Amino acid sequence: MVYIHSSNLQSHGRLKSTNCLVDNRWVLKITDYGIGKFLDNADPNNIEEHQQYKSLLWTAPELLGDPARSYNGTKEGDVYSFGIVLHEIYYRMGTFPGKANLTAKDIIARVKNKESTPCRPEIFNDVTDVQPAIVKLMQMCWLDNELERPSFNVIKTYLKKKVLQGDFKHTNIVDIILNRLEKYANNLEDLVESRTQELMIEKQKTDKLLYRMLPRTCADKLKVGEVVQPELFDSATVYFSDIVGFTTLSSKSTPIQVVDLLNDLYTCFDAVIATYDAYKVETIGDAYLVVSGIPVKNGDNHAGIIADMSLDLLEEVSKFKVKHLPNEVLKVRIGMHTGPCCAGVVGLSMPRYCLFGDTVNTASRMESNGEANKIHISESAHLALMNLGGYHNEYRGDMPIKGKGIMSTYWLTGSSTNGRTRKVRNDLTW
Template identity: 50%
Template sequence: MNEWKLSYNRITVPTKEMEKKSQSHRSLQSGPSTFTSISAFDGEDSIFKVALLDNDPILITRHPPTLLSDSCHNDCVKLRKLDHDNVNKFLGLSFDGMDYVVVWRLCSRGSLLAMLSKSVISTDSFFVQCIIRDVAEGLNYIHHSFIGYHGRLTSACCLLTDTFQVKICDYGMSELTRISEMKFKLWSAPEELNSPTSSNTKAGDVFSFAIIAAETISRRPAWQIYGESMNVEDIVARIKKGGAIPLRPHLQHDISDVPPELVALVRNCWRENSLNRPSMDFICEQMKELMNSGGHTNLMDHVFAILEDHTTSLEQEVEDRSKELMEEKKKADILLSRMLPRQVAERLKLGQSVEPEGFDSVTVFFSDVVKFTILASKCSPFQVVNLLNELYGSFDAIIEEHHVYKVESIGDGYLCVSGLPLRNGHEHIKEIVEMSVRFMEYVESFKIASLPREKIQLRIGVNSGPCVAGVVGLSMPRYCLFGDTVNTASRMESNGKPGKIHLTESSFKLLEEHYGDSYDTESRGDVIIKGKGVMETFWVHGRRDRDWDTGMHSSVIRERSRVSDKHESTG
């Protein structure tokens, strides 16, 4: 009989230190904390606080001490026995502390008012109808119980379980003193505001229900639409005043998905004359008809159906995004492979360091556009950029057909290498020479759009030998070549002639030894090379018996080259 009497010693109200410890503990475990729901009741509009009853989470309201009648004691016994899906469980009353404390079962998602104020979730029409139906069913149960009415119904005392079921709370216990804040009078009926003696009626509850339903339909606190133009006192005064067109919440915003019958029902519930408001029995019957016409009657079934559709949509979206991600990854890999050799790029992506590596035999290529400065002076900057883009874009396409790595292009200069980072035996000389021949063939037919009468000529230098390669830089890493082989190849280019492929003796011997039958070569003779002294160098005129210019026989080409060299030496 006295189960409702609770000792205050059994109740623990969490402090900030306890909350911090709980949050710290929760970060170290996957299970929920005792204080998981504290934040749901932290708002200034909450009339409840989360506490513990023998280490079980509960909700409490505090009240100033007062003398309770025997009737109130009997009511507490009856309140413990109330049981309905939409009425929150009364657990008991503690009156041996400094305040009287009413204890209720915890609803983890907080109040309906908090949910609407924070726009925590996206709701559809069926969700809205379920919320309103739950409030109606709970209030109807209270109207048919020994309590008879609620008397202070607001969306702040409509609590939500983890399954979004509404449970009405803070009912009964009419002898306890409550601090009546002005903001909670926004749910009060006009007759209750004007005459305290006519308060606590079922018709007043119906008016409060209408305000809650309007909030749920518009997905926001009912009087929020008036914003700063009217404060709480102004709104309460307008409700009390009444008149031919009394002040009521707006229902014109975002309600296109709500049945018009529900909107009409809400408007009937907040009529100025309390005698014209429907009963909760009638309201519940109307809600049942509305819900049955929609197909679903259970909110969680509806939520699961939505989640299933959402899951399917998310799976498709994830698949699409994954495809997009793979495409972007491919683009990034392609871009990275143009900046660094693929093997080097893969190691960098894995976070591995790339140590400098020595190579015994590679072939280095340098090229330069002859008289590029003169050509550039005849073009605008945009035309120069377009010229180089078109020319080097075609060169890059040729490079991709050979085992050659493009190290860099600076202005009109071009640096390539074969034989690293993947060693290819002695094939590097063939790859570089064949690429050089292709370059020469291409520029013979290349037309400068802005200078149709001008011709592009290349000067190419090639050298073979050992070198060291490695990645230099962090923010903008570059794969660089080091060694005398690179310097000598550069000298071959600068000491070459327009339209000529200039080889060192080391490159010539490698080419002749392995591919002598494939290419037409000729000794240029001894040439003084800056920093190197006298060197015998060689020309590559093209593939055997074929020149990249007009297809002339190689003997003709050699004779022209010999006469030209003789003329230079005598000059």
């Protein structure tokens, strides 16, 4: 009850002896809480009158007079119910003993009326097993004035002081076993909670890693065993880039240095991409593939997003230093193309989110036919940027593109968007 009162539930609302269950470890468990919404739809006409009034014998007088509060109850009302249950536990005579001449309906009416001598279960002084401290606690719990009733934190402290250190000095073997079982149950619950927290932390780490490998929507479907269906996107912009002279650069480096170089460069690229509505598809050696408009559609903005991102990546490349070759100037070729594209997850072992279609091939051709530290774009990408406005493109000419024939292509030379002006000049960008 201390836990329930400190949780979002705030109160039980229907505490009674029939809601107190004992498990196979002799540990008492509280049930039937947090179901106020279900009771709102219950039909009282389906419950016999006697049974309906009998179920209210544990209900505090202030709640009997206010049915709207009785579903969810109050903390003070729970304390009243605890007092009635405590009486049942120690006297073993049922609910409201000594009132055999009254029906449950009569008892409820008298409790509700808050008589000068409150209608409560009888206190039998000739029963020697019940200690005065327990009788006093019952009477404090069922006081008419709800503000004078103790809280469950106070009750817990009171019981520990009186039962374990005070009035109950002679403890039998059953009490010792119960006390140890209770400690064991509490320790077990703490252990389970601790392990659950550890499991949740590990799950978050796994999810974070999975979301880096696949789009969130696809990853969530795969986690529940669903098949990710391939999806066709009417329009998206694909970015391709690679390092100019990578073969020569690799010949000057050890394999480990090559890996470190690519890791440093693409970690830098990843940080830039994270600020844009773009998705990094994959890296193949020194090639880098990014798309915008997939897997989350963003209208006609994808071309502008990739253009701004490309300009920022060129700026990062101009500042990048190769650790093992500090005098080496790194250069990249960038190509971009806008068009329809298909995307889907391929494979069950090490699945990959892949792009398919002529748009991907054309973007790759834009990159391979480009020049160092320049952004080579197709005519469709050029038109998409012109529709958005704020981008500066320079007509390159009609170029023979392998597998495509003659294509009109352009250089992206700069932009004036989002309050920033960016330009490309030779191998520098600012």
